[in-house]
Amino acid sequence: MPSSKDRSPFVNAETKSQSLASQRQYQTDAGITELLLGEQLSEVIPGYRSRISQLEMALDIELALKTRSHLIVESGAGSGKTLAYLLPVLMTGGRTLIATSTHTLQQQVQDIAVSLGKIVGHRSVVVIKGRRNYVCPRRLLNPEVAAEVSEKTMLRLQQLQAWWPRSETGDLTEFMDIDVDDDLQEIVTCPAESCAGSSCPMIDLCPLDRIRRRVHDAEIVIGNHHLLAGMLRSDPLDVLSGFDHIVVDEAHRLPDVIARCETISLSSDQLRYLIAAVVREAGRSEVDSSRLLDAAASLEYVVVATADDSSSPVLQRLAERLQRLEACVSEAAQQSFKFRNLLQRIGLLRVTLGRLLADVDTGSTHQDESRRTGFHILGLHEPVSRSIQRMVIGSEATWVFTSATLAVNGTCHQFQEATGMQDVRATLFPSEYDYPNQASLWIPDISQPSESAHIPELVRAVLPLLGTAPTLMLFCSKKAMDEAAALLAGFDGLLVQGRMSRQGLVEAFSAMEKPVLLATQSFREGIELAGDRLRLLVVDKLPFPNIGDIDVQIRMTAVTLSSRDSFRDYILPEAVIALRQSFGRLIRREHQRGLFVLGDPRIRTHDYGAQFLHSLPSMPVLTSDDEAMTYFQDIVNEPASA
Numbered sequence: 001m002p003s004s005k006d007r008s009p010f011v012n013a014e015t016k017s018q019s020l021a022s023q024r025q026y027q028t029d030a031g032i033t034e035l036l037l038g039e040q041l042s043e044v045i046p047g048y049r050s051r052i053s054q055l056e057m058a059l060d061i062e063l064a065l066k067t068r069s070h071l072i073v074e075s076g077a078g079s080g081k082t083l084a085y086l087l088p089v090l091m092t093g094g095r096t097l098i099a100t101s102t103h104t105l106q107q108q109v110q111d112i113a114v115s116l117g118k119i120v121g122h123r124s125v126v127v128i129k130g131r132r133n134y135v136c137p138r139r140l141l142n143p144e145v146a147a148e149v150s151e152k153t154m155l156r157l158q159q160l161q162a163w164w165p166r167s168e169t170g171d172l173t174e175f176m177d178i179d180v181d182d183d184l185q186e187i188v189t190c191p192a193e194s195c196a197g198s199s200c201p202m203i204d205l206c207p208l209d210r211i212r213r214r215v216h217d218a219e220i221v222i223g224n225h226h227l228l229a230g231m232l233r234s235d236p237l238d239v240l241s242g243f244d245h246i247v248v249d250e251a252h253r254l255p256d257v258i259a260r261c262e263t264i265s266l267s268s269d270q271l272r273y274l275i276a277a278v279v280r281e282a283g284r285s286e287v288d289s290s291r292l293l294d295a296a297a298s299l300e301y302v303v304v305a306t307a308d309d310s311s312s313p314v315l316q317r318l319a320e321r322l323q324r325l326e327a328c329v330s331e332a333a334q335q336s337f338k339f340r341n342l343l344q345r346i347g348l349l350r351v352t353l354g355r356l357l358a359d360v361d362t363g364s365t366h367q368d369e370s371r372r373t374g375f376h377i378l379g380l381h382e383p384v385s386r387s388i389q390r391m392v393i394g395s396e397a398t399w400v401f402t403s404a405t406l407a408v409n410g411t412c413h414q415f416q417e418a419t420g421m422q423d424v425r426a427t428l429f430p431s432e433y434d435y436p437n438q439a440s441l442w443i444p445d446i447s448q449p450s451e452s453a454h455i456p457e458l459v460r461a462v463l464p465l466l467g468t469a470p471t472l473m474l475f476c477s478k479k480a481m482d483e484a485a486a487l488l489a490g491f492d493g494l495l496v497q498g499r500m501s502r503q504g505l506v507e508a509f510s511a512m513e514k515p516v517l518l519a520t521q522s523f524r525e526g527i528e529l530a531g532d533r534l535r536l537l538v539v540d541k542l543p544f545p546n547i548g549d550i551d552v553q554i555r556m557t558a559v560t561l562s563s564r565d566s567f568r569d570y571i572l573p574e575a576v577i578a579l580r581q582s583f584g585r586l587i588r589r590e591h592q593r594g595l596f597v598l599g600d601p602r603i604r605t606h607d608y609g610a611q612f613l614h615s616l617p618s619m620p621v622l623t624s625d626d627e628a629m630t631y632f633q634d635i636v637n638e639p640a641s642a
């Protein structure tokens with residue numbers, strides 16, 4: 001076997017055929033087959049039962065890991081994907097990083113890995129989150145930091161100071177809801193750019209350093225996609241190297257996460273806050289403030305000018321003024337901690353501005369036009385596919401990308417293009433569900449989504465079905481959801497996203513007999529609605545990304561700049577995957593049946609409609625309202641199967 005240094009990161013035609021030849025050899029290796037077809041796993045995995053597609057997927061991944069060939073694998077719904085990749089990972093050996101999409105999934109993967117360890121042999125498993133989840137003691141215990149916070153934050157800061165010595169992990173999520181306590185999180189965590197790493201005087205107390213050491217010793221590390229994106233930057237704590245295998249679970253999300261992490265942005269607000277902080281500090285401190293105030297005023301002058309003109313010469317002028325301010329703050333920083341912090345902020349802004357300046361002439365930057373005042377410039381430095389290629393090549397590991405929704409029109413070409421993995425073998429495993437007998441599609445004859453009558457007509461079409469069985473209605477916008485909620489006001493069993501917490505909605509849905517839950521597309525994944533109870537799924541329209549969204553515009557530009565078509569190669573495949581995910585909410589068990597209502601006639605009338613229809617599982621398409629009513633009556637009378 002070649003060393004990891006000299007092998008190609010991609011499978012070429014020759015190694016592909018070698019892989020197929022050696023596949024026969026591995027199929028005689030009975031380890032995984034015996035386990036997945038035998039009884040033993042049910043002792044450690046509650047409810048385990050063997051599934052052919054799971055076995056085939058596990059063998060394919062084992063083959064990829066043993067032959068050190070990257071693999072893209074779509075696992076059919078209900079085939080037990082996590083077990084299908086964990087088993088070969090544990091049995092093949094080698095250090096493995098598993099990156100999934102949420103903290104909840106990280107925990108689930110860890111639980112299954114530990115359970116499997118009881119059968120295949122114990123492996124050290126560590127869960128690691130992004131650095132903004134861990135307390136930085138250098139910041140937490142710095143009295144100068146405490147001097148800057150509000151009274152309310154001060155109280156939380158003191159509670160945190162008392163809590164963290166007792167914490168084994170220093171993981172902030174054990175102390176607070178980090179989505180809620182943003183200010184505190186900002187103060188007590190440390191971005192990579194500011195981390196002193198091994199030269200930090202607090203390194204012995206540092207939770208991040210502790211987790212770094214545990215990660216270095218661990219055989220299986222469970223992280224998430226955002227953490228993976230850290231491979232594209234320098235990491236002073238160095239936790240993302242030295243893996244033999246990297247498994248990306250929920251891989252359909254990876255290009256989007258990488259795009260968001262790699263998008264750089266600069267706004268007039270950031271610069272104004274900086275200028276205000278410099279002026280405030282100049283007034284308070286003992287430093288000679290005249291040059292500082294002068295530099296701040298001249299920067300502000302250009303910030304105002306940039307609102308109308310973000311061309312290269314104006315940005316250049318902005319960079320010069322920022323540099324002048326940096327020089328003045330640098331002198332003051334020798335006398336004051338606060339100026340040292342400001343200097344750090346200026347340094348980061350200057351680097352960002354430099355990168356935007358490099359991109360502005362290539363046309364890859366965007367002005368956020370939705371702002372009423374000031375400017376917000378964003379740019380994606382390189383196509384996402386190139387960033388992912390850099391990660392893959394730099395890691396020297398074997399990569400497995402897996403998800404239940406990677407294919408568009410029956411192939412993974414779009415995912416391969418989006419990730420730069422065109423030469424990597426892709427395999428699709430069928431679902432365990434019998435969709436032709438478990439689901440039907442109904443496209444009611446209503447107005448186009450662009451017409452004002454669309455939502456009222458959709459609600460009128462499905463009204464006879466509502467209240468007879470658990471129902472989920474997914475909308476592409478909050479506006480459409482609110483419109484439907486207003487039309488259904490007072491309906492018995494109505495639940496609406498935003499009127500209670502996500503968890504509260506899930507619990508209420510489980511507790512009610514015939515709930516009707518209205519939600520936006522954010523509910524299309526990562527949520528389990530009471531097992532097999534759902535009978536009716538309504539999607540208001542084809543879920544195209546919103547091209548008014550600045551993030552979408554940036555992705556479109558990046559696709560266009562790499563000589564591809566932004567609609568065909570980005571917008572359309574994204575919408576197809578989103579529709580597949582939405583449909584995935586409906587059938588969650590083998591014997592469950594359900595009706596899928598799509599309120600968008602474009603799937604029939606537009607050329608691209610065929611791509612959606614061919615990408616959905618094969619199922620009968622009901623042709624009239626009567627047929628839909630009869631089908632639905634039939635399934636609501638069936639008892640739940642689990």
Ligand code: SF4
Nearest residue numbers: 136138195196200206
């Ligand atoms: S090593 Fe970095 S994260 Fe840890 S205490 Fe020091 S500065 Fe903070």
